[in-house]
Amino acid sequence: xxxxxxxxxxxxxxxxxxxxxxxxxxxxxxxxxxxxxxxxxxxxxxxxxxxxxxxxxxxxxxxxxxxxxxxxxxxxxxxxxxxxxxxxxxxxxxxxxxxxxxxxxxxxxxxxxxxxxxxxxxxxxxxxxxxxxxxxxxxxxxxxxxxxxxxxxxxxxxxxxxxxxxxxxxxxxxxxxxxxxxxxxxxxxxxxxxxxxxxxxxxxxxxxxxxxxxxxxxxxxxxxxxxxxxxxxxxxxxxxxxxxxxxxxxxxxxxxxxxxxxxxxxxxxxxxxxxxxxxxxxxxxxxxxxxxxxxxxxxxxxxxxxxxxxxxxxxxxxxxxxxxxxxxxxxxxxxxxxxxxxxxxxxxxxxxxxxxxxxxxxxxxxxxxxxxxxxxxxxxxxxxxxxxxxxxxxxxxxxxxxxxxxxxxxxxxxxx
Amino acid sequence: xxxxxxxxxxxxxxxxxxxxxxxxxxxxxxxxxxxxxxxxxxxxxxxxxxxxxxxxxxxxxxxxxxxxxxxxxxxxxxxxxxxxxxxxxxxxxxxxxxxxxxxxxxxxxxxxxxxxxxxxxxxxxxxxxxxxxxxxxxxxxxxxxxxxxxxxxxxxxxxxxxxxxxxxxxxxxxxxxxxxxxxxxxxxxxxxxxxxxxxxxxxxxxxxxxxxxxxxxxxxxxxxxxxxxxxxxxxxxxxxxxxxxxxxxxxxxxxxxxxxxxxxxxxxxxxxxxxxxxxxxxxxxxxxxxxxxxxxxxxxxxxxxxxxxxxxxxxxxxxxxxxxxxxxxxxxxxxxxxxxxxxxxxxxxxxxxxxxxxxxxxxxxxxxxxxxx
Numbered sequence: 193x194x195x196x197x198x199x200x201x202x203x204x205x206x207x208x209x210x211x212x213x214x215x216x217x218x219x220x221x222x223x224x225x226x227x228x229x230x231x232x233x234x235x236x237x238x239x240x241x242x243x244x245x246x247x248x249x250x251x252x253x254x255x256x257x258x259x260x261x262x263x264x265x266x267x268x269x270x271x272x273x274x275x276x277x278x279x280x281x282x283x284x285x286x287x288x289x290x291x292x293x294x295x296x297x298x299x300x301x302x303x304x305x306x307x308x309x310x311x312x313x314x315x316x317x318x319x320x321x322x323x324x325x326x327x328x329x330x331x332x333x334x335x336x337x338x339x340x341x342x343x344x345x346x347x348x349x350x351x352x353x354x355x356x357x358x359x360x361x362x363x364x365x366x367x368x369x370x371x372x373x374x375x376x377x378x379x380x381x382x383x384x385x386x387x388x389x390x391x392x393x394x395x396x397x398x399x400x401x402x403x404x405x406x407x408x409x410x411x412x413x414x415x416x417x418x419x420x421x422x423x424x425x426x427x428x429x430x431x432x433x434x435x436x437x438x439x440x441x442x443x444x445x446x447x448x449x450x451x452x453x454x455x456x457x458x459x460x461x462x463x464x465x466x467x468x469x470x471x472x473x474x475x476x477x478x479x480x481x482x483x484x485x486x487x488x489x490x491x492x493x494x495x496x497x498x499x500x501x502x503x504x505x506x507x508x509x510x511x512x513x514x515x516x517x518x519x520x521x522x523x524x525x526x527x528x529x530x531x532x533x534x535x536x537x538x539x540x541x542x543x544x545x546x547x548x549x550x551x552x553x554x555x556x557x558x559x560x561x562x563x564x565x566x567x568x569x570x571x572x573x574x575x576x577x578x579x580x581x582x583x584x585x586x587x588x589x590x591x592x593x594x595x596x597x598x599x600x601x602x603x604x605x606x607x608x
Numbered sequence: 609x610x611x612x613x614x615x616x617x618x619x620x621x622x623x624x625x626x627x628x629x630x631x632x633x634x635x636x637x638x639x640x641x642x643x644x645x646x647x648x649x650x651x652x653x654x655x656x657x658x659x660x661x662x663x664x665x666x667x668x669x670x671x672x673x674x675x676x677x678x679x680x681x682x683x684x685x686x687x688x689x690x691x692x693x694x695x696x697x698x699x700x701x702x703x704x705x706x707x708x709x710x711x712x713x714x715x716x717x718x719x720x721x722x723x724x725x726x727x728x729x730x731x732x733x734x735x736x737x738x739x740x741x742x743x744x745x746x747x748x749x750x751x752x753x754x755x756x757x758x759x760x761x762x763x764x765x766x767x768x769x770x771x772x773x774x775x776x777x778x779x780x781x782x783x784x785x786x787x788x789x790x791x792x793x794x795x796x797x798x799x800x801x802x803x804x805x806x807x808x809x810x811x812x813x814x815x816x817x818x819x820x821x822x823x824x825x826x827x828x829x830x831x832x833x834x835x836x837x838x839x840x841x842x843x844x845x846x847x848x849x850x851x852x853x854x855x856x857x858x859x860x861x862x863x864x865x866x867x868x869x870x871x872x873x874x875x876x877x878x879x880x881x882x883x884x885x886x887x888x889x890x891x892x893x894x895x896x897x898x899x900x901x902x903x904x905x906x907x908x909x910x911x912x913x914x915x916x917x918x919x920x921x922x923x924x925x926x927x928x929x930x931x932x933x934x935x936x937x938x939x940x941x942x943x944x945x946x947x948x949x950x951x952x953x954x955x956x957x958x959x960x961x962x963x964x965x966x967x968x969x970x971x972x973x974x975x976x977x978x979x980x981x
Contacts, residue, residue: 261927265944271657291947295657383928435747437845437929438769572653575945579682582930586771590834599679605653 193332210331220508222253222497223267223277225260232529237333240524241515248508253277264435264571266489271297274416278509282495283566284332284409290604292498293329299499300327307570310517313535319558319568322496330496334531338562339392339458339491346478355481359396359424362455362484365430369372369454372447376433379453381444383437383578387564389457390425390581396485397421407561407568409607413598429585444470448478457483459493459565463566463605464548475546488558493565494534526593527542573604629745638960645953647671656947670954676833683955684779688840688936690962691933693905694914700854701910702903709788710891712862715871723866726859734856738923740851740958742768745924768925768932769847776841780833790853845932851922856920857863868902869895904970911966915959935959 220241224548226234231254239457239487257261267280271292282288294297305311311319314332322330343355351372356362369377380386395403398417405411406418433439433453445462447453449470456462466478482489497516503509515521519531522533532551540548561567563573577600584593601607648670650656674680688833704795708726712719729737743853744750745767776784794817801809918936925932927941935955943952946966 261945268657290653291657294654295661296654296659297657321634371891382926383930404850435766435769435929437771437925438745438747438766474934570653572946572948575941576679576926580932582771586931588699603651 198576200426206470207420209510212347218247218505218508219249219251220279220505220512221253221277222279222512223253223263223270224281225255227254227256230529233525236528237515237521238526239595240511240521240565242474244515245508245511248511263341267309271500274502276502278503278505279497279499279512281495281497282330283329284318284494285561285567286570286606287566287574288330289324289495290324290572292500293324293327295500298329299501299564300329301331301499301513302326302595304517309518311521313517313537315536315554315559316331316585318492318494318534321559321561322493331513332494332496332514332534333522334496334526334529335492335534335554336565337445337490337553338388338493338565339395339483339486339489340458340462341483342445342448342456342458342462342466343393343454343479343481344448344451345476350453352453353454355479356484357487359393359428359484363424363427363431365454366428370431373388374454376431376452377454378428378431379439379444379447379456380383380429380432380436381439381441383582384564385441385458386436386581386585387431387578388459388562389428389432390490391563392457392483392486393425393428394418394421395489395491395560396483397424400489400560402487403560403568405604407563409601412607413594413601419590419594422584426588426590445470459549460546461530469521470529477495480546488557490559491493491561491562492554492559494568505538514591523533569606570604574598576600615916636672641953641960642957645957647950649950650943650946650948650952651950653703653947656949666950670951670956673951674954678834681838682930682933683935683938685837685840685843685930686938687932687958689843689846689932690915690934692842693846693853693917694911695740696850696858697853697914698907699963700850700910701858701861702909704854704858706865706899706908707978708858708975709865709869723731726862728859728861729856731901732856734917734920735923737852737856738920741848741855742924745848761779769846770844771931773843773931776839777839779840780831783831784824787828790826791820819944828870829870843931845925845929849932850923853914853917853925857910861910864902864906866901868899872898908966908970912963915962916964 205215222238225233233250234254240253242248244249255401261284263281267277270276276297282292288298305319309399310331316333319328320326322332340359341355348354351364351369354366356365368376375592378389380389383470392600394406396422402411406413411418415584433447437593438443441458441462444456444464445458448456451464454511460480463474463480467474468604470477472478497513499506499509514527517535517536519533519535519539520527520534523539523542526533526538527544527547530544530547532538532543532547532554536555538551540551544550563569563577569577577597578594580593580600583596584590587593640907645667646667647663648666649661655661657664672684711790712723712726716722746752747764747769748762749768754763756762794813796838798810798813798817801813876894877890880894885893916936917934918940921932921934921937925964927933927937936959939952939959942948942955
C-alpha cells in the first residue's frame with residue numbers, strides 16, 4: 193500500500209464516519225413565538241441543548257407576534273395538516289389543555305416528570321394547573337406574575353399617598369388623587385390589559401380560593417360576589433384613562449414614568465421594560481407591590497413546551513423537554529427573558545432585584561393561574577371575554593356582564 | 609360535428625385547467641365553507657381540533673346564534689358598523705374623487721404631477737396605510753396636535769379609542785326598519801313605473817310595498833329577536849378608519865372619474881354652451897349624467913372592498929378593539945382563536961352573501977349589455 197493510497201483510504205473512512213454520525217444525529221424542530229427581545233433567551237436554551245447533543249440539527253421555527261397570536265394560527269394549520277412540529281410553545285395550563293389535550297393531540301408527560309424528579313422541583317399548585325384527566329401535559333420554562341401594581345415612588349411621595357392594600361382603599365386613594373388634579377390615577381391600555389386588570393380586581397375581591405372555584409365551575413359568574421366584583425371593576429375603571437384602547441402596555445407604563453398616572457396593573461415583564469428600556473433603578477426609579485387584595489397570592493402565567501402526538505423526532509424532542517425542565521436550562525433562560533424559573537431551587541444570584549423578590553414570593557405564596565394569559569381558561573373563553581369587557585366598559589351593567597360571562601363559561605365547558 | 613371545430617377543441621383544452629382549478633379552489637371551497645357553516649364543528653372544544661372530529665349537521669343554528677344569541681352582540685355591532693363604514697367610505701371616495709377629477713380636468717399647472725400624487729396612496733398596502741394613520745391618530749399626537757399650530761388647545765378626540773356611538777337603535781327593531789326601508793324603495797319604484805306608464809310593474813311594486821308595510825305594522829312588532837333591548841349604532845372609533853380608507857381609495861376613484869371626463873367629447877360641451885347652458889347647468893345636465901356608469905362601477909368596486917375590509921382595521925385598531933371591528937375580523941378570531949370553525953364559516957358566508965348583493969346585479973347587467981351589443 194503506497195502512502196497516497198493509505199491517505200485516500202483514511203479520507204474515505206473519515207467521510208464515511210461523518211455521514212454515519214450525521215445520519216444518526218437527527219433533527220429537532222421547535223416552534224415558538226420568541227423572537228426579537230425574547231430571541232436571545234431562546235438562543236441560550238438552544239445553545240445549552242447543542243452542548244449536550246452536538247449532533248442534532250436544531251430548526252428554530254419562530255412566528256413573531258405578541259403573545260403568539262400569529263404563531264398559534266400557524267400551529268393550528270400545521271397540526272390540522274398533519275405536520276406537527278416536534279415541540280411547540282404554549283401558555284401553560286388551559287390554553288394548551290383546552291385546545292390540544294381535549295382534542296387528544298398531546299402526549300402525557302407524567303412519566304418524564306417522574307423520571308426527572310420534576311414533581312418535586314415544581315410547586316404543587318403549578319403542577320395542578322398543567323394537569324388534567326390524570327396527565328401532565330407540558331413542561332413550564334418560565335414564570336411571570338400577573339398581579340403586580342407598578343408606581344413611581346417619587347411621584348407618590350409628592351402626591352402624599354401610599355400604596356393601597358385593598359380595592360376599596362384603591363378607590364379612596366383614586367378619589368384623593370383626582371382631587372389633587374391627577375385626571376387618571378390608574379392607567380390601562382388596549383383590551384387585554386383591561387382583562388388583566390379585571391383579573392386582579394376579581395382575585396383581590398374573591399380571594400384565591402374563590403378564583404379557583406370560579407374556573408372549576410364551583411361558583412358561577414352570576415354569584416352575587418362575582419357581580420359585586422364587576423361593580424368594583426367598574427369603579428376602578430372610572431379612575432382610568434379614557435384613551436385606553438389606543439395604548440400598548442409599554443405606552444401605558446410610560447405614563448407611570450412621566451407621572452401622568454399613579455398606578456398601573458401589569459405583568460412583571462414591565463420590570464424588564466422599566467430597567468432595560470427606561471434605565472430606571474428598581475425601588476427608586478419605579479416601585480411595585482402586589483395588586484390590591486392579593487398580597488399572599490401569586491397569579492402566575494407560564495410559557496411551556498409540550499410534545500404533540502406524531503412528532504417526527506420524538507427522542508430529540510424529549511431531550512429538549514429535559515433541558516427545558518433542568519435547573520441549568522431554567523437558569524440560562526430566565527435571567528435573559530426577565531422572568532423567574534418555575535423550579536423552586538433556582539440560583540437566585542443570577543437574577544435581578546425584581547426577580548429575586550418575585551422568586552421569594554413564588555415559594556411562599558398561594559399560586560393561582562391567570563385567565564387572560566391562558567392558565568385557567570381555554571382560548572375559547574379568553575378570546576371572547578374581551579368583547580364582554582368592552583361591552584361592560586360601555587354599559588357598566590354588572591349583572592349583564594356576569595350573565596354573559598356565565599354563558600361563555602358554559603359554552604367553553606368549565607361551568608354548568 | 610358542427611359544434612366541435614378545431615378552434616373549439618383548442619379553446620376547451622386551454623380553458624380546462626383554469627376551470628378545474630377555479631372549480632376546486634374557489635367554488636369548491638365556497639361550497640365547503642357553506643357546508644361547514646351548517647354544522648357544529650368547533651362548538652365542542654374536544655372535537656374542534658381532534659384528528660377525526662365528529663361533526664353534526666345543525667342547520668341554521670349558527671346563523672340563528674349570530675343574529676339572536678346573547679353572546680354574539682359583537683357580531684351584530686360589526687354588521688351595523690360595516691354598513692355605516694360602507695356608506696361613508698363610498699360617499700367619501702366618490703365625493704373627494706369627483707372633486708379632484710373635476711379640478712384636474714381643468715388642466716391646472718403640473719397636472720401630471722398632481723395626478724400621480726393623488727393616485728399614489730393606492731399603491732400602498734392597507735397594512736402600511738393603517739400603520740401610518742394609527743400613528744397620526746394617536747390620542748396625544750399627530751392629528752390631535754393640529755389645533756396647536758394656530759394657538760388653539762390640542763384636541764382630545766379619541767380617534768381609534770373612543771367608546772361612544774351615535775344614531776343608536778334597538779336590534780329588536782331591525783325587522784321593522786328593514787321592512788320599512790324596502791317598502792319605501794318599492795314605493796318609489798312603483799311611482800316611477802306609474803309615471804312612465806308601465807302597468808304591471810306599478811302593480812307588482814306597489815303591492816309588495818303594501819304587503820311589507822302591513823307586515824311591519826302588524827306582525828313585526830310582535831317578533832322578539834333578543835330578550836332584552838340591545839342598542840347598536842355608529843361607533844365614533846370608526847371615523848379614523850374611514851378617513852384612512854378614503855385617503856387610500858379616493859385617488860383611485862379620481863382616476864376613474866378623470867378617464868370618464870376625458871371621454872366626454874368636447875363637441876357635447878360646446879353644443880351645451882351654444883344652447884345657452886352656463887357652467888353649472890353644463891355639469892348638471894351633460895357631464896354628470898354621462899359619468900353615471902363610472903359612478904356605478906366605482907360604487908361596486910369600493911363597496912366590495914369595504915365589506916371585506918380586514919387588514920386596515922387590524923393594523924389601525926388591533927384585533928381586540930370591539931368598538932372598531934368588522935365582521936371579517938370577527939371571522940378570523942372566531943375561527944382561529946376560539947376554534948369555532950362552524951361559527952366562523954357562518955360569518956364568512958354572511959359576508960359572501962353581502963358582497964353578492966352588490967356584485968351579482970352588476971355582473972348580470974354587464975352580461976345583458978354585452979349580449980345586446
